[in-house]
Amino acid sequence: MGAIAAALQACRKRIADACVAAGRAPDCARLIAVSKTFPADAIRAAHAAGQTAFGESYVQEALPKLRQLADLALEWHFIGPLQSNKTRQIAAHFDWVHGLDRLHIAQRLSEQRPAALPPLQVCIQVNVSGEASKHGVAADAALALAEAIATLPNLRLRGFMAIPEADLDPTAQRLRFRQVAGLPPAGRQRGLDLDTLSMGMSADLEAAIHEGATLVRVGSAIFGNRRRIDNNQLEQGL
Ligand SMILES: *Cc1c(COP(=O)(O)O)cnc(C)c1O
Numbered sequence: 001m002g003a004i005a006a007a008l009q010a011c012r013k014r015i016a017d018a019c020v021a022a023g024r025a026p027d028c029a030r031l032i033a034v035s036k037t038f039p040a041d042a043i044r045a046a047h048a049a050g051q052t053a054f055g056e057s058y059v060q061e062a063l064p065k066l067r068q069l070a071d072l073a074l075e076w077h078f079i080g081p082l083q084s085n086k087t088r089q090i091a092a093h094f095d096w097v098h099g100l101d102r103l104h105i106a107q108r109l110s111e112q113r114p115a116a117l118p119p120l121q122v123c124i125q126v127n128v129s130g131e132a133s134k135h136g137v138a139a140d141a142a143l144a145l146a147e148a149i150a151t152l153p154n155l156r157l158r159g160f161m162a163i164p165e166a167d168l169d170p171t172a173q174r175l176r177f178r179q180v181a182g183l184p185p186a187g188r189q190r191g192l193d194l195d196t197l198s199m200g201m202s203a204d205l206e207a208a209i210h211e212g213a214t215l216v217r218v219g220s221a222i223f224g225n226r227r228r229i230d231n232n233q234l235e236q237g238l
Pocket of ligand 1: 034036057079080163201202203217218219220221
């Protein structure tokens with residue numbers, strides 16, 4: 001078995017074990033393999049090992065890979081920061097967007113979603129780390145934004161996404177994730193159809209699953225350590 005297939009198998013076991021430890025069904029959280037900075041061949045290897053959902057963070061880096069992999073039936077999740085000059089490409093090429101935190105970006109994505117495609121599946125990013133992050137809406141503003149986004153015709157709001165700071169201990173990780181856990185039920189009480197909590201990465205997926213994650217976004221535990229990429233490389237498409 002190749003290294004990626006073996007790492008995927010280990011990751012799936014971690015997820016299933018965490019689900020059971022949390023008293024949830026073994027398949028309670030779906031795995032998104034985060035392939036940013038890794039080449040199309042690595043994604044092909046993961047697909048051969050049964051993985052179909054992949055996450056990318058940089059539009060310029062992702063689009064050539066999506067083209068190279070167009071022969072496979074893959075589900076693409078955009079998990080990076082959202083800039084208004086990138087929304088058209090994201091709306092045209094991705095199935096999901098996880099980092100929504102502003103209504104005007106959501107409006108652009110809805111307007112720019114090609115009519116031939118199903119609605120873009122979206123999650124609202126909630127800031128669970130205070131001033132340590134500039135991304136995400138405050139938890140107490142998330143439901144108002146959710147109600148506004150839910151009215152947009154070409155988006156389908158699924159739930160919420162969160163990224164705690166790195167290097168927290170498991171107790172602190174859980175406390176961060178717990179700030180988001182109550183949002184889907186609160187939204188459902190307001191009539192919103194929400195079923196998703198996108199939270200948990202290589203270093204904190206157990207804590208996220210304990211607090212109710214339904215999607216985990218795992219990169220380095222599957223593909224290995226990423227090389228650093230700087231803005232110049234991104235501008236040049238790497
Ligand atoms: C890179 C990234 C991940 C994956 O992180 P790992 O620590 O490599 O598992 C998950 N979510 C987001 C938003 C990311 O940018």
